[in-house]
Amino acid sequence: MNIGTVSVKSGLPAKTIRYYEDIGLIRPDRRDNGYRDYSMEDVHRLRFLQRSRSLGFSVEECRQLLSLYGDGERESAEVKAIATTKLGEIERKIAELQGLRDMLQHLVATCHGDHRPECPIIDGLSGRAHAH
């Protein structure tokens, strides 16, 4: 199977698929003409990568998950530990962004937004005023 087909099937750009090969996440065969030749197994691995990346796992985490994915002997506890850690990170990230949002919302709400130079947003960013 050529890279273009695999790209469609996996939902990943061809460039990204080659990049994943560069960093050792997949190892497709080569044909006589030099073209990469992918198996269905490769497609599964790439879909797996696409999903886990879009769920916020780093490439290194994906590498771990992928080795567990391919290991029939793996213990689900290992996988759960990785996922749980990532869940905590995502929750922290959400809380952080909510803090930013509240701060910005406050600044935007108190700004007249007209042609006068007074601006609580600038003041807030400069630390001249406290957006409590």
Next chain:
Amino acid sequence: MNIGTVSVKSGLPAKTIRYYEDIGLIRPDRRDNGYRDYSMEDVHRLRFLQRSRSLGFSVEECRQLLSLYGDGERESAEVKAIATTKLGEIERKIAELQGLRDMLQHLVATCHGDHRPECPIIDGLSGRAHAH
């Protein structure tokens, strides 16, 4: 004022302060010995940068905000427009992360996390099952 002092006062690493100079966000004086010499105005600008970066503005957005910050004639409407756009982006980001969280929460909740090889997380990532 030396860069080390400014680093403490602004909450930014010295490396980052030099980098901000490289990309033209600040322009400190130089002393005879080659050391950078910062004014209180520089410190204010750097604190401003630190705050706006940590509020999720990109460096380019910070550059805009900084030019408005230094411009007594600016109209608050300009600033409000930038902040409002950024607010929308932050809200989209939060929603996206909440989606990830829900998905991962579901996967983690349905995984026994023991030493058996069955693992709904791996299944979910591989697309073999739907964590709806």
Next chain:
DNA sequence: AGTCCGCCTTCCAGCAGGTGGAAGGTCAAG
């Protein structure tokens, strides 16, 4: 047989936003 287009290959460069480290100059204290 020639030509076209689209696919494939490699390689090199660059994006954001810094961070790390080497190699060396400077300054104040002991």
Next chain:
DNA sequence: CTTGACCTTCCACCTGCTGGAAGGCGGACT
């Protein structure tokens, strides 16, 4: 006079790709 903390520049590296150039290959149409 040496030590140690600070400062300087420069160059490389990080993540996770993405873009583009230059060239080979494959099948269709004429």
